[in-house]
Amino acid sequence: xxxxxxxxxxxxxxxxxxxxxxxxxxxxxxxxxxxxxxxxxxxxxxxxxxxxxxxxxxxxxxxxxxxxxxxxxxxxxxxxxxxxxxxxxxxxxxxxxxxxxxxxxxxxxxxxxxxxxxxxxxxxxxxxxxxxxxxxxxxxxxxxxxxxxxxxxxxxxxxxxxxxxxxxxxxxxxxxxxxxxxxxxxxxxxxxxxxxxxxxxxxxxxxxxxxxxxxxxxxxxxxxxxxxxxxxxxx
Amino acid sequence: xxxxxxxxxxxxxxxxxxxxxxxxxxxxxxxxxxxxxxxxxxxxxxxxxxxxxxxxxxxxxxxxxxxxxxxxxxxxxxxxxxxxxxxxxxxxxxxxxxxxxxxxxxxxxxxxxxxxxxxxxxxxxxxxxxxxxxxxxxxxxxxxxxxxxxxxxxxxxxxxxxxxxxxxxxxxxxxxxxxxxxxxxxxxxxxxxxxxxxxxxxxxxxxxxxxxxxxxxxxxxx
Numbered sequence: 001x002x003x004x005x006x007x008x009x010x011x012x013x014x015x016x017x018x019x020x021x022x023x024x025x026x027x028x029x030x031x032x033x034x035x036x037x038x039x040x041x042x043x044x045x046x047x048x049x050x051x052x053x054x055x056x057x058x059x060x061x062x063x064x065x066x067x068x069x070x071x072x073x074x075x076x077x078x079x080x081x082x083x084x085x086x087x088x089x090x091x092x093x094x095x096x097x098x099x100x101x102x103x104x105x106x107x108x109x110x111x112x113x114x115x116x117x118x119x120x121x122x123x124x125x126x127x128x129x130x131x132x133x134x135x136x137x138x139x140x141x142x143x144x145x146x147x148x149x150x151x152x153x154x155x156x157x158x159x160x161x162x163x164x165x166x167x168x169x170x171x172x173x174x175x176x177x178x179x180x181x182x183x184x185x186x187x188x189x190x191x192x193x194x195x196x197x198x199x200x201x202x203x204x205x206x207x208x209x210x211x212x213x214x215x216x217x218x219x220x221x222x223x224x225x226x227x228x229x230x231x232x233x234x235x
Numbered sequence: 236x237x238x239x240x241x242x243x244x245x246x247x248x249x250x251x252x253x254x255x256x257x258x259x260x261x262x263x264x265x266x267x268x269x270x271x272x273x274x275x276x277x278x279x280x281x282x283x284x285x286x287x288x289x290x291x292x293x294x295x296x297x298x299x300x301x302x303x304x305x306x307x308x309x310x311x312x313x314x315x316x317x318x319x320x321x322x323x324x325x326x327x328x329x330x331x332x333x334x335x336x337x338x339x340x341x342x343x344x345x346x347x348x349x350x351x352x353x354x355x356x357x358x359x360x361x362x363x364x365x366x367x368x369x370x371x372x373x374x375x376x377x378x379x380x381x382x383x384x385x386x387x388x389x390x391x392x393x394x395x396x397x398x399x400x401x402x403x404x405x406x407x408x409x410x411x412x413x414x415x416x417x418x419x420x421x422x423x424x425x426x427x428x429x430x431x432x433x434x435x436x437x438x439x440x441x442x443x444x445x446x447x448x449x450x451x452x453x454x455x456x457x
Contacts, residue, residue, distance in 0.1 A: 066452065127405040134401055139392035146456035147388050150449050151402060157445060158406050165409045165434055169416065 013207055016200035023193035031190075037107040042194060044100040046201035048122070051093035053202075054209060055129065055156070058086030062152030065145060077220050080145045083152055084136065085212040087129050093205060094126045117166035124162045128155035239324035243332030250309070251340060257302040261344045264301060266351065268294035273355055281423075283356040288418030291345075291352060292411060296378060299341050300400050303382040306333055307390045316390075326454040327447045330383065334443075338372075338379045345371055361424030370421065370428065373435040374414030377442065381407055384446040388453050410438045 024042035031038035061083025068076040101119065102112040113119065132155060136148050186194060251257055272278075272290045310316040319329055352358065360367070382403050389398040417431035 124405060124408050127408075131402045131405050135388075135392065135398065138394055138398050143391050143456035147391060147453055150388065150453050151385075153449070154406055154442075154445065157441060158409065161409045161434070161438055161441070165412050168430055168434075169412065 009203075010207060013200065013203040016196070016203060020193070020197040020200035023196045028190050028193040029187075034108055037104060040100050040104045042197040043201075044097060044104060045194075046198045047093045047096040047100065049198065050201055050205035051090050051097055051125075054086040054090035054093065054205065055125065056086075057209070058083045058090060058129070058132075058152055059156040061086055062149040062156075065149045066153075069146065076145075078217070080149070081213050081216040081220065083149060084216050085209050087132050087152070089205065089209045089212055091126065091129045091133065092208075094122065094129070097122060098126060115166070115169070117163055117169070120166045121159060121163045125155075125159055128158060131155075237324075237328060239322075240328040240332045243329050244335055247306075247333065247336035248339070251336065257305060257337075257340050258343055261298040261302050261340065262347055265294040265298040265344055265348055268297055269348070269352060269355060278356055280357075284358060284361075284422050285419065287352065287356045287358055288422055289415045290356075291348070292374060292414045292418060294348070295341060295345060295375065296404075296407070296411065298344065299337070299378055299382060300403070302340060303337060303379070303386040303403075304389075304396050304399055306337055306383060307386050308395070311390070320455060326451040329454075330387070330447065330450040334376075334380050334383045337383055338376055341375050341379055342372065345375065358422060360422055362421040362428070363424075364421070366421050366428055366432070367418065369432055370414060370417040370435065373432065373439055374410060374417075376439050377410035377414075377435060378407060380439070380443045380446055381410075384450065384453075387450070391453070391456065406442075410435060413438065 020042070024039055028039065028042070030036055061079045061081070064079030065076045065083060068079060101122075105114070106112050132148060132151050135151055136144055139147055269290060272286075272294075276282075276286060278286055307316070310319065319326075382399070385403045385406070386399050389395045389402065392398050413431040413434040417428035417435070420426040420428040420431070
């Protein structure tokens with residue numbers, strides 16, 4: 001039953017991604033200002049949304065781990081698995097954002113990269129979570145979960161400061177397209193394809209996230225079993 | 236302040252007074268970075284003034300990493316760290332003592348480096364020099380407070396000396412930016428650094444508070 005549900009979810013996700021691709025490339029009209037290159041928005045923005053959402057999940061997992069590590073060890077393990085899965089899959093999607101961004105910027109602004117508020121924030125966010133993953137790899141033993149949770153909280157605290165500091169420094173990235181000032185927003189003919197892609201990428205991201213979460217839970221289980229066996233062998 | 240903090244602080248200062256390991260190595264390292272930058276970029280005139288602030292901050296940053304690693308690595312010998320963990324005093328006091336000691340060391344290095352810096356880069360400060368006396372300590376505090384915290388965190392991992400810069404630099408980035416831009420605007424006198432000083436104050440308050448709150452968590456992590 002569970003396998004069937006997973007298979008069904010995966011099939012729907014893949015179908016949606018194909019549909020989203022069709023919508024983005026063939027259905028959405030060419031942008032009046034930017035031409036064909038604007039179609040990258042159907043990949044750039046959904047990936048950014050997924051990345052930021054997963055980093056938020058990772059932060060919640062870190063806080064949850066620290067909160068429950070003494071009172072409810074089992075919950076803490078679950079929280080830690082979410083923290084790791086969120087950070088790891090988030091980094092992957094953030095990499096997509098940082099790859100599609102310069103491709104777009106090269107055509108739209110004439111430059112690959114600029115030290116603007118949102119670009120820099122995303123880059124620093126990526127750096128912070130890569131360092132988080134490095135810590136998880138380098139540190140050994142059970143304390144790694146606590147250390148990683150603390151670093152996760154520090155990293156999340158840093159993000160608003162990075163954003164503000166870069167806004168004062170320089171800004172080139174366009175103002176928010178959605179929910180921004182007057183004159184913002186997308187043409188209706190583009191909104192449909194955009195939402196399809198958003199849905200497809202979100203479902204794909206969640207699929208990978210849950211897979212990664214399950215792998216980590218299995219990993220935790222085996223580690224516990226191994227520890228128990230080692231204890232039993234000593235007696 | 237309480238006696239535990241004072242004891243730790245006096246101990247660290249005394250060790251440094253006798254060995255002078257941290258200050259000497261930091262000073263030489265920072266000097267090397269300054270020379271390396273000068274050779275790589277051949278700074279003259281306005282260009283020198285533009286990059287000098289950044290070079291000073293980056294040199295301090297690189298140099299302090301080696302000292303910060305030593306700050307905790309020294310405690311591992313003879314199981315001092317384990318003893319400190321068992322001591323019935325709050326870890327925050329130990330942490331604060333280490334931050335104060337290292338802050339003092341890095342500040343001494345900066346003061347010693349300043350004249351060299353003015354000579355090599357042919358600097359004449361155009362803005363208000365007294366603002367530098369605010370910017371540099373604030374930036375150094377941000378570096379040392381976070382650095383001491385992450386050094387205590389990295390000490391628990393396998394390759395600790397490698398890990399500290401990897402986790403410290405990304406978090407330190409906004410403070411570095413504020414420090415560099417503020418120093419540059421003071422050196423060139425072209426813009427007002429007060430906004431960046433405020434950012435540094437905010438950064439220091441936020442991260443020092445969080446470090447003090449979370450230090451016991453990482454110190455006793457098992």
